[in-house]
Amino acid sequence: MADKGGLRTPLARARGLGPAKDGVAHWWAQRVTAVALVPLVIWFVASIVLLSNCSYERFTAWIGSPLPAVLTILLIVATFRHAQLGLQVVIEDYVHREGTKLAGIVLVKLGAFALGTAAVFSVLKISFGG
Amino acid sequence: MASDNRPLSPHLQIYKPQFTSVLSILHRITGVALALGTFLLVYWLMAAAAGPDRFAQAQGLIGSIIGRLLLFGWSFALFYHMLNGIRHLFWDAGKGFELKTAFLTGWLVVAGAVLFTLIAWIAAYSVMGGI
Numbered sequence: 001m002a003d004k005g006g007l008r009t010p011l012a013r014a015r016g017l018g019p020a021k022d023g024v025a026h027w028w029a030q031r032v033t034a035v036a037l038v039p040l041v042i043w044f045v046a047s048i049v050l051l052s053n054c055s056y057e058r059f060t061a062w063i064g065s066p067l068p069a070v071l072t073i074l075l076i077v078a079t080f081r082h083a084q085l086g087l088q089v090v091i092e093d094y095v096h097r098e099g100t101k102l103a104g105i106v107l108v109k110l111g112a113f114a115l116g117t118a119a120v121f122s123v124l125k126i127s128f129g130g
Numbered sequence: 131m132a133s134d135n136r137p138l139s140p141h142l143q144i145y146k147p148q149f150t151s152v153l154s155i156l157h158r159i160t161g162v163a164l165a166l167g168t169f170l171l172v173y174w175l176m177a178a179a180a181g182p183d184r185f186a187q188a189q190g191l192i193g194s195i196i197g198r199l200l201l202f203g204w205s206f207a208l209f210y211h212m213l214n215g216i217r218h219l220f221w222d223a224g225k226g227f228e229l230k231t232a233f234l235t236g237w238l239v240v241a242g243a244v245l246f247t248l249i250a251w252i253a254a255y256s257v258m259g260g261i
Contacts (some may be wrong), residue, residue, distance in 0.1 A: 031222060034215050041212055045205070045250060052254040053193060056182040063178065085164040090162060119172045122179035 026085055033082040040075040064127040072123050080116035084108055153236050157214045160207035167204045205250055210243035 006013075047068065051059055061069055087108045095101040142155060170192070191197050193254035217235050220226045226235055 013241060031219065034219065038212060038216065039214040041208065045208070049250050049254045050257055056178070056185045059185070062152065063175075079168060083161075086161045087165055090158060115168055117170045119175050122172075122175035125179040130243060 001071075020046050026088070029081065030085045031090075033078045033085070036074070036078045037082060040071060040078060043071060044075050060126050063123060066127075069127045073120050076116055076119045076123070080112040082111075084112035150232055150236055153214060153239065157211060157218070160214075163207045164204065164211055167200075167207070170200070170204070177187040179247065202247070206243060206247045209246040209250075210239065213239040213242045213246075 047062070051062060063072060086106050091101055091104040091108065095104055142151075145151065174188050174192065177184040192201060216224070217239055220235075226232060
């Protein structure tokens with residue numbers, strides 16, 4: 001495959017050839033966000049249940065106040081990081097054409113970033129004056 | 131080539147489904163479903179940021195029969211994925227791999243997810259004055 005005696009060492013040529021490219025960092029980020037999401041999800045679901053079908057004023061007053069706003073933003077960041085990492089693994093497992101796989105991973109990354117930004121912006125807009 | 135003799139992970143199409151393997155693929159399915167569900171969350175937050183009219187529109191959509199059914203499925207997926215995720219974290223720590231334990235925790239996850247979903251919806255309906 002690769003010619004001998006090039007500028008790059010055999011290790012440098014082998015690095016990054018695995019399907020995951022950066023497995024350990026990916027694995028850790030998936031677990032750390034998972035641990036963060038457990039209390040955040042329980043808090044968020046409980047809050048939303050208590051706000052079921054509430055008025056616009058009550059909802060924006062709640063999500064706009066400091067603690068709920070910060071916790072919701074943390075939830076959003078952890079959720080989209082966790083989802084992006086998870087969907088990447090699913091794509092890597094089932095999509096075997098290199099181009100399609102890469103396109104899928106990039107699309108998931110960009111999508112997660114865009115949706116996360118939209119959600120964080122919404123919370124901030126409500127917080128800083130409707 | 132040597133790689134031809136390497137062990138393969140069980141393919142879902144040819145491997146007889148077992149309780150533990152069904153739970154395993156369900157973790158992945160619920161994960162993907164939850165990722166799709168984030169579209170609804172973002173839509174809802176953006177509607178709230180856009181003002182009272184948009185928020186009322188979103189609440190109406192989410193409060194419709196289809197909206198509630200989707201939300202019900204999504205809430206079960208969320209609780210299942212969360213509880214089974216905790217099960218996975220214990221596995222990551224090297225604990226709970228014994229066959230008996232794996233089946234027991236599996237049933238706990240399923241029962242917990244059903245229980246959490248019911249509690250959440252009964253609480254939501256009582257908040258809305260529906261029960």
